[in-house]
Amino acid sequence: MSSTFDLSEYSVPQRDRLAFIELLLYFMGELRRSDIVSRFGIQSAAATRDLAIYKKLAPSNIDYNTKQKNYVLGQAFKPLFQFSSERVLSWISKSFGDGEPTQLNPWLATDIPARLTQPAIDTLSVVTRAIHQRSILAIHYHSLSSGLTEREIVPFALIDNGQRWHVRAYDRHHQDFRDFVITRIQHPQVRKDSIIQPHELSEQDTQWTRIVELDLVPHPNRPRPEITELDYGMIDGHLRVRLRASSVGYILRCWNVDCSADHHLNDPAIRLWLSDPLTLYGVKSAVLAPGYVPPTSQTRRV
Template sequence: MEQDNLLATLSAAQRQRLAFIEFRIWFYGEVARKHVLERFEVATAAGTRDLMLYKQLAPHNASYEQKHYRYLPTFQPLFQHDPEKVLAALTTGTAAADTGTSSETISHAAPKRLNQPDLNTLATVTRAIHTGQVLALTYLSMKKGPSPRVIVPHSLVDSGLRWHLRAFDRTKGHFRDLVLTRLEDVRVLVDCSPPAPQELIGADIHWNRMFTLTLVPHPSRAHPEVIAKDFGMRDGKLEVRLRGAVAGYVMRQWQVDCSPDASMQGHEIRLRLADPDELKDAGSAALAPGFLASKCLEQLTRKINEYGGCDVKNEV
């Protein structure tokens, strides 16, 4: 109650700065005076005062070590933090502090995700990414149900439908995507070997390899010039550059026909991948609409060539 009374006496600007301090502690594991000064362009004395005030309001949330306020396991947030704003801040750098104040906006409507990750889980993950920690957790797989995992996380991935975590999975022995809402009992492993070079982001081939994909209006559409206008195409095509680990997600979100013969039907199909081979070596290619059909055709062609053009119906 005393905390609430004191917060109520503060200006909206100061509450926003305190919420930012809390955001940094919770999701990055630390905050320093320079973070407050860079974010809000306040005087040095004001930044110091805000940090000391936050420590006074929430003494069990952070400890002061080497000019940084660092996360404590007894952390309990003072402010309400909206998951969508938090994720936007973590991935785009936009403001995340939500202190209940509002600013003028234009009337609008935006779809909401059906589910959002638990903020405590998200914070544990992002602190691990920021500080290079190893995590143990239980993962809920669609195929096998709950199973223990040990991971080295390095990035968040927005599939358009839900949020994923990109990590090296020590249990499986390779990099993979994990759905954030399926993580349970996430905790930092202290007594374990630190991340090895082959477990870090630099070794994630599918993450680091970039693909240039050429999108064109789908041939089934009667007015391709309208689609070209919708998507800002030039000369009837649009080139997008994507990571191999996320290209399939983007093709699925945009409902791009990635089949070899543009055979997909439906009013929602407006784009096609001009050359499905552009996606061939992307780690997420199997997620792209119609791409499996492309692989099947490739396998069939290869078998036909192997058998010299004879009937291979029973072999495929």
């Protein structure tokens, strides 16, 4: 929490509501009084008082849009609360943890490894606002193949690949739908003066809309398959999952699934095998799946 503001005079429930107001402003770019009412089950008058308190504490953070009749992010926004990227992403993806970001003691002793990468909170907030407001995002992007370039993208979803966060978007530079690693984005700016074209909408992203059904089984070359069945909650030796084609390759790599046709990968860490690699045919992200070789490549290799 910023030392510029003293919130100690307010109750914990009220601070939670103030934090919720800030979350919506910062990461969605807007909120309505009804958002506070429905989230906390309070009366409209109480929500109005909370908004008045927030505006008193940070007048430059919040403006009122008379045309749309909602509250919007102020031009000189400076957060009252210090939210971590991990907590915000948890709130966005799982809808919890939107109260005051205090340090809480765990109920039980736990040891959870931290992610090696976390998006910068300022970058994340601009990306989420662009997604929520269905706007164009102008960015400087660091690519392994192209280096630093300026792009205009049309973002519509966040993706957690198990190791880092991406944003799924239409790339106007390559005229295709792609994943952008959020930590590689710099100087993002929401562009509301540019119109999104029909072919740039998420429903036109065939890799996003396609659902791939996978059948995972214990790796045939590993001992004690019954333990693998227990570990993964398999039914009759099978674990069936449904994933978006755009994410399949990332997830299969994160899960250490052998996707070779002859299950030849010799790594003790790999305990699962994709029983039918042909299910990945036409999936662009399949190039990331361990051991996967497209059928045409297999034919040429033979």
